[in-house]
Amino acid sequence: MAEPDSKLEAYFVWPPEEDEINIPNAGLIKIDFTTGKVEGKGQSRRLPQLQGSLEGFHRKSIRSIHIETDRKVRFYTDVGSNKNLIPINANDIWETELQPFTILYIRVLTANTKLVVIGSTSLVGFKPIMVRSPSTVDSGNKNVTAAGTAVPLSSTSIPCQAVDVSAKRTNTGIIYVGGSGVSSSNGRWLYPGDAVSLNIRDVNATYIDAAVSGEGVTFLYTV
Numbered sequence: 001m002a003e004p005d006s007k008l009e010a011y012f013v014w015p016p017e018e019d020e021i022n023i024p025n026a027g028l029i030k031i032d033f034t035t036g037k038v039e040g041k042g043q044s045r046r047l048p049q050l051q052g053s054l055e056g057f058h059r060k061s062i063r064s065i066h067i068e069t070d071r072k073v074r075f076y077t078d079v080g081s082n083k084n085l086i087p088i089n090a091n092d093i094w095e096t097e098l099q100p101f102t103i104l105y106i107r108v109l110t111a112n113t114k115l116v117v118i119g120s121t122s123l124v125g126f127k128p129i130m131v132r133s134p135s136t137v138d139s140g141n142k143n144v145t146a147a148g149t150a151v152p153l154s155s156t157s158i159p160c161q162a163v164d165v166s167a168k169r170t171n172t173g174i175i176y177v178g179g180s181g182v183s184s185s186n187g188r189w190l191y192p193g194d195a196v197s198l199n200i201r202d203v204n205a206t207y208i209d210a211a212v213s214g215e216g217v218t219f220l221y222t223v
């Protein structure tokens with residue numbers, strides 16, 4: 001039998017044939033990347049298995065993990081310092097490098113939690129794209145009452161997958177897009193008609209400022 005290519009890297013997506021999986025019951029999910037087996041204690045239906053496993057790869061452990069969830073969960077692995085329960089908040093994307101491991105445990109706290117999990121054997125260049133497809137698109141508009149004072153696109157939390165922000169064509173000055181501290185010295189500049197796309201998890205995390213009072217933006221967001 002030929003030896004595995006020592007440069008070969010692999011990544012595993014769960015669930016393998018869906019955009020996301022709905023976990024019907026609270027409980028512990030065990031994903032074994034060595035065997036490809038997935039088990040769920042207390043689940044009312046059998047969970048899908050991984051398509052593939054670490055068997056046959058030179059890299060015998062997972063080094064990077066990416067988890068998306070619509071409700072709070074906790075996770076840990078089977079190795080060393082990774083054994084502490086790590087919380088992930090609702091509507092978060094959590095991605096990190098970890099001490100090498102083979103088994104991932106996810107503690108689902110609420111029934112009907114949606115999950116996407118990606119494990120990679122690589123530490124470098126692990127940049128998985130959004131797996132979950134948007135289900136709806138909505139829109140809004142926002143003006144800056146007083147130039148020099150940043151305002152959020154929304155005064156309330158609106159969980160989302162991405163936001164597109166467009167400077168109104170009727171503007172006469174520049175719009176600045178960024179976080180809560182955005183200003184003319186650090187924001188993304190948008191001239192009238194310009195737009196920017198942001199991969200962000202809540203609409204109200206995006207702020208705008210304006211060079212001219214009363215001018216603003218329109219925006220689209222996917223949920």
